Amino acid sequence: MKILEGFRLRKLGNEHIIIGEGLQQVNFNKMVSLNETAAFLWYKLEGRDFTVEDMADLLCGEYEVSREVALKDAASLAEKWLEAGLITK
Numbered sequence: 001m002k003i004l005e006g007f008r009l010r011k012l013g014n015e016h017i018i019i020g021e022g023l024q025q026v027n028f029n030k031m032v033s034l035n036e037t038a039a040f041l042w043y044k045l046e047g048r049d050f051t052v053e054d055m056a057d058l059l060c061g062e063y064e065v066s067r068e069v070a071l072k073d074a075a076s077l078a079e080k081w082l083e084a085g086l087i088t089k
Helices: 036-045 052-062 067-083
Strands: 007-012 015-020 032-034
Antiparallel strands (some): 007 015
């Protein structure tokens, strides 16, 4: 998977908001807010190819979480990002 070009994560106050920059995202009419954990993953994954397993590895390395829980959470987040049109397979 990969984060699509033109999407940037910005911190606005206490919120992490994904915004579309450029003509490719002209039809992107959603506002996507990420929690601290999802924002951590976004920053680590930006600009590179990744898998759900890569996401889980990052979670396990940063947080005290089991591999099983990390994989489940990573898969759920990746699915949400796919549905929102933020990443590609």
